[in-house]
Amino acid sequence: MDLDPLLLSFEVATIATLLAAVIGIAVAALLANYRFPGRDLVDVVFTAPMVMPPTVLGYYVLVVLGRRSVLGHAFESLTGTSIVFTVTGAVVAATIGALPLVVKSVRAALEQTDPTLMLAARTLGATKLRAFFTVQVPLATRGIAAALMLAFARAVGDFGVTLMVAGDIPGKTRTASLAIYGAIQAQREREATLMVVILTVTVLALLYAVGKLTARREPDDR
Amino acid sequence: MSTDDKLSVHIVLATRSFTLDVAFEVQPGVTVLFGPSGSGKSRTLGCIAGIVRPDRGRISLGSDVWFDDAGPVELPIHRRRVAYVFQSLALFPHMTAEENVSYGIGRSIPKAERRATAHDMLARMRVGHLADRKPHTFSGGEAQRVALARAFAMKPRALLLDEPFSALDAGVKLELLAEVGEWLAREHIPALLVTHHAEEASALGDQVVMLEKGRVVREAAIDDPTLSLPKIRAAAK
Numbered sequence: 092m093d094l095d096p097l098l099l100s101f102e103v104a105t106i107a108t109l110l111a112a113v114i115g116i117a118v119a120a121l122l123a124n125y126r127f128p129g130r131d132l133v134d135v136v137f138t139a140p141m142v143m144p145p146t147v148l149g150y151y152v153l154v155v156l157g158r159r160s161v162l163g164h165a166f167e168s169l170t171g172t173s174i175v176f177t178v179t180g181a182v183v184a185a186t187i188g189a190l191p192l193v194v195k196s197v198r199a200a201l202e203q204t205d206p207t208l209m210l211a212a213r214t215l216g217a218t219k220l221r222a223f224f225t226v227q228v229p230l231a232t233r234g235i236a237a238a239l240m241l242a243f244a245r246a247v248g249d250f251g252v253t254l255m256v257a258g259d260i261p262g263k264t265r266t267a268s269l270a271i272y273g274a275i276q277a278q279r280e281r282e283a284t285l286m287v288v289i290l291t292v293t294v295l296a297l298l299y300a301v302g303k304l305t306a307r308r309e310p311d312d313r
Numbered sequence: 314m315s316t317d318d319k320l321s322v323h324i325v326l327a328t329r330s331f332t333l334d335v336a337f338e339v340q341p342g343v344t345v346l347f348g349p350s351g352s353g354k355s356r357t358l359g360c361i362a363g364i365v366r367p368d369r370g371r372i373s374l375g376s377d378v379w380f381d382d383a384g385p386v387e388l389p390i391h392r393r394r395v396a397y398v399f400q401s402l403a404l405f406p407h408m409t410a411e412e413n414v415s416y417g418i419g420r421s422i423p424k425a426e427r428r429a430t431a432h433d434m435l436a437r438m439r440v441g442h443l444a445d446r447k448p449h450t451f452s453g454g455e456a457q458r459v460a461l462a463r464a465f466a467m468k469p470r471a472l473l474l475d476e477p478f479s480a481l482d483a484g485v486k487l488e489l490l491a492e493v494g495e496w497l498a499r500e501h502i503p504a505l506l507v508t509h510h511a512e513e514a515s516a517l518g519d520q521v522v523m524l525e526k527g528r529v530v531r532e533a534a535i536d537d538p539t540l541s542l543p544k545i546r547a548a549a550k
Contacts, residue, residue: 210364211403213390215417215467225416229407 095262096270097286103178103266104247107185111242114186115193116235120223122194123201137194140187145251148187152256156183180257181249181264188249189242196241200234201227237304244297248290318375320471320503324360325369333357333527336370339471339503343494345514345535346507348524354507357524358473361505362397363390374470374503396469398477402460404448410435410459411444417467430466438462438492454485461489465496472497472504478513490516 118137122130140148156163156174167173174180204227212222228235250268257264259273267286274283320339325332333353337344346354359365361372363379366387372380379388396417405413414431422430435441438458448456457477464472474493478486494517497504508514514521515535523531533540 205401205403207399207401207403208405210362210390211397211399211405212416213364214362214393214395214397215463216391216394216419217416218389218391226405 093270093282096265096267097289099178099181099265100247100267100290103181103185104243106182107189107246108239108243110182110186111189111193111246112239115190115238115242116197119194119197119201120227123198124219124223124227134194138191141191146255149184149252149255152180152183152187152252156180156256175256176258176260176264178257178264181253181266184252184256185246185249187252189246192241192245193238196238197231197235200231200238203234204230233304237301240297240301240304244294244301247293318377318470318503320361320505321371321373322357322361323370324357324367324372326356326360326365326367328353328356328527331527333367335522335524335527335529337522337529337532339505340520341501341503342519343497343504343506343517344520344522345518346505346524347509347514347521350509352524353527354524355475358397358475358505358507361471362395362473363388363393364397394467394470395473396464396467396471397473398460398464398475400476400479402456402477404451404456404460404463406448409445409447410440410451410462413448413459414463414466417463419468431462434462434466435459438465453480454489457481457485457489461493465500469502471502474504474506474508476507476509478508479510483512486513487516493517 115137118133121127122134153175154160156166158164158167158173158175163174166179172179174183208226208230209222212226213219217225248268249266250272253264253266254269257266259265259269265273267290271283271286271290274280274286319341322339323336325334327333330351331353333356335353335357346357348354356365360367360370360380367380367382369382370380371378371383374393377388378384378386379393380386405416408416411428411431414434415427418427418430432441432444435444435458438461440455440458440462443451443455443459448459451459457480460477478489481489490513506513506517518535521531521533521535521540522529531540
């Protein structure tokens with residue numbers, strides 16, 4: 092039995108989670124700590140992938156990152172490979188799915204920090220950035236960890252955008268979700284079952300851990 | 314550090330219920346901001362620290378201007394070196410007492426030296442034994458001492474105390490007030506104490522600025538016999 096799609100899914104989800112972490116935490120920090128024109132718009136844009144049809148999202152990715160787009164062309168001349176219809180495309184697709192979860196959960200975690208603690212840090216000579224990294228982030232570590240687990244759980248199973256952007260190229264961009272679909276279409280149900288079980292267990296385990304991490308704590312737990 | 318710099322404050326700030334419009338000076342020593350709740354005391358402290366931005370006015374320490382709408386000058390919070398002891402104390406819950414105290418010590422100083430200074434300050438505030446413990450294990454009085462140690466260790470140019478003693482019982486409070494007074498006498502920097510309590514005012518204060526609905530209604534020396542506040546008079550030294 093071919094387990095490559097599963098391995099590919101985990102690989103793609105890992106990189107996507109890291110990407111979503113970097114982008115998502117930065118955006119969450121902006122939304123949590125700054126009031127600026129267009130703030131609500133940024134919030135909407137980063138929430139949209141949760142509810143937008145995957146085909147629509149995929150269409151936008153193809154327009155923005157396709158081989159004939161400025162970004163896609165630049166990427167291709169730098170790396171020699173295109174973004175779309177490669178593993179890179181699958182990573183982009185999974186990142187888009189994971190980003191809203193990171194932005195939402197990390198923002199909520201950051202906003203829970205007592206603002207007086209941040210002000211205390213500032214009066215003690217800390218720049219905004221230092222106060223963020225030494226006070227706000229450490230106090231939100233559980234929430235951030237939970238957010239990244241959710242992100243991974245979401246990224247590992249992306250289907251629609253991946254299909255639009257990366258295609259379903261066996262041995263190249265065929266992730267577990269795509270392989271399950273293919274196996275069912277070809278009536279190879281046994282092949283699908285194993286991947287279904289492994290994905291299910293992974294996601295449930297992650298969700299369980301997220302629940303544990305974000306459960307209310309006793310005040311002296313820290 | 315004894316620079317004899319005085320803190321000059323002129324703040325105009327419209328709030329929802331009234332317009333804060335105050336002007337006064339804080340000499341080295343302790344000036345008590347006295348007034349009913351909602352009279353603008355905490356907001357005044359916030360403006361001085363740089364946390365709240367006044368609509369108009371000028372705030373300066375000695376020859377250094379921290380805020381001036383005409384300038385315009387607005388020095389960010391972290392560059393004012395104003396120690397602010399919050400009512401909630403705002404100790405960092407994820408740091409030990411020592412880490413809390415060294416947080417405000419200049420980062421140009423080597424780490425070992427920062428640690429030593431923090432230990433020193435904790436010992437001077439008689440909470441040296443708490444150095445490696447985190448705030449959730451402290452009693453109310455201990456937390457207060459650590460918070461003061463943190464404020465002192467940063468070598469502030471001015472000290473703002475926003476009712477930090479209100480949760481303490483009388484015995485502990487008097488002891489602590491005496492220590493704060495001693496430290497201030499040595500450092501010779503301007504300090505502003507917000508309090509509702511006449512005994513705190515008279516134990517620590519040199520001057521009183523009385524606020525009412527955002528205005529200064531009276532400025533006087535704490536031992537001024539004409540000071541007409543019965544609460545303060547009753548407890549005066």
